[in-house]
Amino acid sequence: MASSIFRLDWIFIDSVIILLLLLVLVGVKLFKERSRWRSSLSNESLEIIHYKKSDFKGEIHTKAINGLIFIRNTIIKKEVYNSPLIILSKTKGNRKISYIIAEGLASYGYNVVFQQKNTHISSNKDILSSLITFFNQNNLIYNSTYFIIKSSKNFPYPSILSDINNLGLLLINPKFKSDDIEMFSEISDFKSQIYYVFSRKLNILMKNQNLKRFMEFKMEYKPNNKKLVTINKAKTSFKYYETILLGIIIDIINKISLKS
Numbered sequence: 001m002a003s004s005i006f007r008l009d010w011i012f013i014d015s016v017i018i019l020l021l022l023l024v025l026v027g028v029k030l031f032k033e034r035s036r037w038r039s040s041l042s043n044e045s046l047e048i049i050h051y052k053k054s055d056f057k058g059e060i061h062t063k064a065i066n067g068l069i070f071i072r073n074t075i076i077k078k079e080v081y082n083s084p085l086i087i088l089s090k091t092k093g094n095r096k097i098s099y100i101i102a103e104g105l106a107s108y109g110y111n112v113v114f115q116q117k118n119t120h121i122s123s124n125k126d127i128l129s130s131l132i133t134f135f136n137q138n139n140l141i142y143n144s145t146y147f148i149i150k151s152s153k154n155f156p157y158p159s160i161l162s163d164i165n166n167l168g169l170l171l172i173n174p175k176f177k178s179d180d181i182e183m184f185s186e187i188s189d190f191k192s193q194i195y196y197v198f199s200r201k202l203n204i205l206m207k208n209q210n211l212k213r214f215m216e217f218k219m220e221y222k223p224n225n226k227k228l229v230t231i232n233k234a235k236t237s238f239k240y241y242e243t244i245l246l247g248i249i250i251d252i253i254n255k256i257s258l259k260s
Contacts, residue, residue: 045075046106049140056134068131069114070140071106083257084145084167085132086112097172097238097245098151104246110253111141125160132165147253150174161194167256168193170249173236176213194226195252197245199234208236 051068086105090098102114113131128146135141144165151172160166174196198211211230229248234241 045073046103047072047074056131067115069102070135071102071112071114072140073106073109076107076109082143083110084143084147084253085135085141086110086253087115087128087146087148088112089115089148089150097242100242101149101151101246101249105250105253108250125163128160129163129165147256149249168195168252170195170197170252172197172245173199173208173210174214175210193256195229196226197229197231197248199236199238199241200230200232201235203235 049070051070088098088102088105090102098114102112106112113135132141132144132146136144145167146165147167147170148160149170149172161169171194196214198214199208200211202208214228231238231241231244231248234244238245
């Protein structure tokens with residue numbers, strides 16, 4: 001009996017045990033990564049108004065805008081008359097950080113329009129103008145200026161860059177491709193300020209290649225209307241760096257609001 005025990009392949013058994021322990025550790029880390037994020041707004045001082053397609057008329061209705069949320073703070077008596085309306089697009093790739101940005105900006109005192117679905121209203125000047133008129137008529141906002149934030153996987157080219165009411169555009173980790181070079185040169189002609197926020201890293205091991213491509217385009221065209229902010233230690237999820245990201249966004253909007 002004792003001799004049969006010694007004949008067991010203990011190296012193989014130890015390897016299996018170590019592998020199982022590693023799988024458990026990876027599983028716990030992934031669970032903590034997913035469960036740490038909220039998928040809804042939790043600040044009780046925020047007024048949240050949900051809009052459906054049936055709530056709109058005219059061009060907004062025909063373009064099938066759905067899944068829009070208007071968010072504002074009902075407690076902070078912040079001077080918002082000169083503050084721009086924040087248009088925030090949520091995308092599948094970064095939907096969790098989008099919730100944090102929306103709640104943070106609204107808690108700070110900004111009025112926020114949060115696109116829960118990929119409606120692309122921030123890329124259509126006419127729809128956006130009609131939407132702002134709708135909010136003005138319902139006494140939800142007090143001016144027509146706006147600032148767009150896209151947490152996007154693709155490099156957008158919204159027509160609204162030429163709109164005098166557009167105070168700027170902020171792109172979070174946009175994905176650049178080789179055929180974006182011509183588009184990148186074209187948007188250099190617009191007066192609207194374009195801000196780019198990149199994480200230095202893609203994940204724990206790899207650097208953010210989109211940041212590298214952006215730097216190549218910037219060196220080639222040297223645009224005056226583009227500003228870059230890089231969060232050095234952050235990954236694309238911005239986990240543990242959400243507050244820094246939110247602070248950067250608020251600082252940008254505050255400076256733009258003072259100039260307008």
